[in-house]
Amino acid sequence: MSHKPQIRIPATYLRGGTSKGVFFRLQDLPEAAQVPGAARDALLQRVIGSPDPYGKQIDGMGGATSSTSKTVIVSKSTRPDHDVDYLFGQVAIDKAFVDWSGNCGNLSAAVGPFAITGGLVDAARVPRNGVATVRIWQANIDKTIIAHVPMTDGAVQETGDFELDGVTFPAAEVQLEFLDPAAEEDGAGGAMFPTGNLVDDLEVPGVGTLKATMINAGIPTIFVEASAIGHTGTELQDAINSNDKALAMFETIRAHGALRMGLIKSLDGIATRQHTPKVAFVARPADYVASSGKPVKAGDIDLLVRAMSMGKLHHAMMGTAAVAIGTAAAIPGTLVNLAAGGGERQAVRFGHPSGTLRVGAEAMLVDGTWTVTKAIMSRSARVLMEGWVRVPVE
Template sequence: MSHIPKIRIPATYIRGGTSKGVFFRLQDLPDAAQQPGVARDKLLMRVIGSPDPYGKQIDGMGGATSSTSKTVIVAKSSRPDHDVDYLFGQVAIDKAFVDWSGNCGNLSAAVGPFAISGGLVDPSSIPANGTATVRIWQANIGKTIVAHVPITNGEVQETGDFELDGVTFPAAEVQLEFLDPAAEEEGAGGAMFPTGKLVDDLEVPGVGTLKATMINAGIPTIFVNAEAIGYTGMELQDAINGDAEALKTFETIRAHGRLRMGLIKHLDEIATRQHTPKIAFVAKPQGYTASSGKRVEAGDVDLLVRAMSMGKLHHAMMGTAAVAIGTAAAIPGTLVNLAAGGGERNAVRFGHPSGTLRVGAEAHEENGEWVVKKAIMSRSARVLMEGAVRVPGDAF
C-alpha cells in the first residue's frame, strides 16, 4: 500500500460553555477547505473522526456526543462594525455530513477569546486590564453576538470564580449578548413564530396532537409539555438515552415540527438536519437531584427544561436553546412562559439535567408581532490544547 503523507493544520481545542470543539482560523485551513463545500466537510469530519459506525470517534478529536463533535472557523470580518466572522459546523457522529444549519451558543463563548488570542481582533481595542468587547458575526444564522471578554495584563483571562452547572471547574465569566435573536433559516422568513401562533396543535402520527410552542430564537426550537409525552421534566440522560423507542418518538415530533415550521418541504429532509430544530420539554418547578449529585429545589428555579440535541438528551443545555428558552419565557402565553408561572418577565432561571441556568431577554410587541432585541447569558471558556491537528493528505 502506498504511503500517504499527513498534513498539519494549526488548530486549538477549546471548551466553550458546556461544549468542546476544534477551532480554526480560516487562513490556516488548506486552500481547498477555505471555501464551503465537499472538501471542507470531508476535512472537518476527518479531524473529528466521523463517520464512525462504532459511535466513538476514536480516530479523531470528537468526544462521541453532540456537545463534543463540533468545529468552528473564525476569520477577520469584512462587515462594518464587526470584528470577526464565526462559522459553526456540527459534525454528525455516525453519518457522513456536517450540519451548518445553526449556531452553537456554548462555543460562542469561546469565539471572542480565540479571536483575541489568534490576532484576529484589532489590538487597539483590547485593554491592558478590563473587558474587551468583541462583535461577532454569526455566519450560520446571520446574526450579531457581542462577547465581553475579561482581559488581564493584555491577555485573555480564563481563570476565575464563575461557576457554570455542567462544567466541573470554575472559570472567568464571559457575558454574551445575542442581538435580534430570531433565528434566520431558510423557510423561517425571519419570523419569531413561523406559524403565527404562540401555541400550536401539532399533529404527530403515532404520538397524537401535542400543544407546542415553535419559535425561531437563538436556534429553531420546538417546546412541548413534559406531561403530554409522559415525562416529569426531572429526567436525567439515562432515563431517555437508553430508550430507543423514546428517541424515535422525539425524532418523529422534531421532524413534524420542522415541517410545520416551514424549515423543510418533505419529512425525509430531516435526516440531514440533525442540528436544527431542537426539541425540548418543559414542566413547572419541582425538586430533583442533578447529574452531579447537587440538589435543585423547586424554589431555586422558575421552570424545568430538558432538551434533545443530535438525537440524545443533552447533559445540560445548549446555549442557543437557552436563548430560545429565555425569549419564549419573556412572551406571555408560550408554553415556556406558562410553565414559569405566566405573566411578564425579563429573565428566567431554569433547571436542566446538570443544574440551573439563568438567561435574560426583553420582549415587546411591534405591529402585532413579538420582537426581542437582545438575549443575555453568561458562559465561560478555556483553551484545552493548542498546536495542530494532523490528517491524511487524501482526507479531503
Template sequence: MPHPPQLRIPATYMRGGTSKGVFFRLQDLPEASQVPGAARDSLLMRVIGSPDPYGKHTDGMGGATSSTSKCVIVSKSSKPDHDVDYLYGQVSIDQPFVDWSGNCGNLSAAVGPFAIDAGLVDPDRVPRDGTAIIRIWQANIGKTIIAHVPMTDGQVQETGDFELDGVTFPAAEIQLEFVDPSDEGEGGGAMFPTGQLVDELEVPGVGSLRATMINAGIPTIFLDAADLGYTGTELQDAINGDPQALARFEAIRAHGAVRMGLIERIEQAASRQHTPKVAFVAPPADYTSSSGKRIAASDIDLLVRALSMGKLHHAMMGTAAVAIGTAASIPGTLVHAAAGGGDRDAVRFGHPSGTLRVGARAVQVDGRWTVTSAVMSRSARVLMEGAVRVLPAV
C-alpha cells in the first residue's frame, strides 16, 4: 500500500483578540481548495485536527475550544475600494463540518497585519511609519471592516502597552471599525428579524423566555440572566461544568434560530454551530474575573456572558461585542435595560475575563433601526509562520 507524503502549505498561526487561528493566502491552497466545497472543508478540518472524538485536537493546529478551532483565508480583494477579501471558517471540534455562516470579530484584528505581511496590500497604501488603513471585505457576511494597523519602520508593529482582558500580555492596539454591521438577514429581514425588540421565546422543556434577537455583528439571542436563574457574574466552570445548562442553552439557540429565520427546522441547528450566539445580561455587579482581577460594578455598564460553539466563552466574541454595543444603544432591548437605559453611543461591559468597551450608535430610519458603524480595539500578533503539514485527500 503506497504511503503518500504530507502536503506542505504555507501558513501563519496568529492571535487576533482573544482567539487564535491558522491563516492562509488563497493562492497558497491546493487548487481544489481554492474554491468552496468538500475539498476545502476537508483540508481545513485536517489542519485543525477535527473531528476529534477525544476533544483535544492533538493531531492538528486547533486548541479544542471555539476560540482556537479557526481558519482564515485572505486574498486580494475583488471588491472596489477594498484591499483584501477575508473568509472565516469555524471548524467544529467533534463533528465533520466547517461553519461558514458568520464572522470572527477577534480574528478580524489579525487580517490587516497578515495581509500586509503576506504582500496582499498595495505597498502605496502602507506607510513606513504611522497607521495603515486596511479596508477588508468580510466575505462570509458581505460587510466592510476597516482596520487601523500601526506601522513602525516599514513593519507591522506588534509590541505595545495596550492591554486586552482575556489576553495575558500587552501588545500594539488595532482599532477595528465594523461598517454598517446590522445584517439584513438571510430571509431579507431587518436588524430585528421578528420585528420586535423583545419577544417571548417558547422553548419546549425550558419554558417561555424574554429574548432580544438581533442581527448586528453576528446574529445573537440576548436573555435576561435572572430569568435563567443566573446573576451574570458566572465564570466558565459554572456553565460549562453543567451539562443540563448547556443542553438548555442549545435548545434556546435552536428555537431562536428558527424564530430569526436562520434555519427552517430545529434539526438544522446541529450543523450551524457558529450562529446564532446566545448571551445573557444583567445589571452591573462586583465580581472576580477568571484571572483573579477584581471588577467593580462602578467600572462597567452591565454584565454579559455569551456562549460560542456550545460553551460559555472565556471572554467575549468580537462580533457579539458589536451586537452588545448596538443593542445597548436601542431603548427597549434587554441589553439597554440591563445597562440602565438612557442615551448612549458606547458601553463597557463585564465578561468572564474582565471588561471591554465598544462604541455603536443606532438610529431609526423610516421606522427601522440601523447602525452605521461599531468600533472597538483589539490586538494581534504572529505566533508562528512557515507551513502546515497535512495528509493529501484520498
C-alpha cells in the first residue's frame, strides 16, 4: 500500500510574550516555500495543523487559539542598518488561510533571540555579555523594530526575574522599540488616522452609531467604548467567547470599521483579513479579578482594555494592539486617551484579562498632524523546543 513520506524541516518552537509560534530560517524552508505563494501557505498550514474542522489542531503544532496558531520566517536582511527581515503568518484554525496582513508584537520579542542563535546576526554586533541590539525589518508592514536582547557568556539569556502577566513563569526581559509605528496599509495611505479624525461616528447595523477611534499604529485597531456596547471593560474570556451574539457583534463592528479605514473595498473583503484590523473596547479604571485569580486595583491602572483576536477575546493583550493602545493614549482626545483621564502622557498601564501591561509612546503634533516616533514595551521570550518539524509530502 502506497503512502506519502514525510520531510523534515529545521524549526524552533518559541514563546514570545503571550504567544507561541513555529520559527523558521528562510534558507531552511523547501525551495518552493522560500517565496510567497500557495506552496508556502500550504506548508505552514500543515505544520500548524490547519485547516481543522474540529478546531483543535491536534495533528500539528498549533494550540487551537489565535495566540498559538502562528508562524515566523526570519532571514538575513539586505536592507541598510538592519540585521534581519521578519515575516509573520497568522494561520487560521478552521480555514485554509494564512493571513500576512499584519505583525505579531508578542512574537517580535522572540525574533532577536532566534536570529542571534540561528547565526543570522553578524557576530561582531553581538556582545558576549550585556545587551545585543538587533535591528529587525518587519516585512509585513514595512517597519523597523529594535530588540534589546540580554546576553550571558555568549548565549542569549532566557531566564530571569521579569514577570509578564499572561505568562506563568518569569524570564529575561527583552525591550522592544517599534519605530514610526503608524502602519502602512493598502487603501489607508499610511495615515495614522485614516479617516482624518481622532474620534468618528461609526454606524454599525444592528448595533447603532458608536464613537470609535480608528488608528493605524502597531496594527490597525478600532477602539470603542465598553459602555456603548453593553460591557464594562472588566470582562474575562468566558464572558465574551461563550456569547455567540457578542462575537457576531464584534465581527460586524470590525467589518464596518475596516471599510471606513479603507482596509477593504466592500464588507465581503473582511473574510480575507482575519488578523487585521483588531477591535478593542476601553473603559475607565475599575477593580477586577484577573484570569489567574490575581486582583487588579483601579488605582494601579490608567484604563481598562479588552481586545478581540481572530474572532475571540484575547486572553491577555496582543503586542501590536498594545502599541496601538500606547500610541492612542499619547494623543489627547482619542477614546483611549479619554478613558485614561485625558491630557498629554508618554506611557499608560492598562488592565487586560490576565493582569496589567505598561506601554509607552512618544507622540508629537507636526503641522497639524499627529506623528509617533516610537512605542516601547517589554516582553520576554524562550525556546520551548528546537529540532525539526515533519510534514507529509503533498
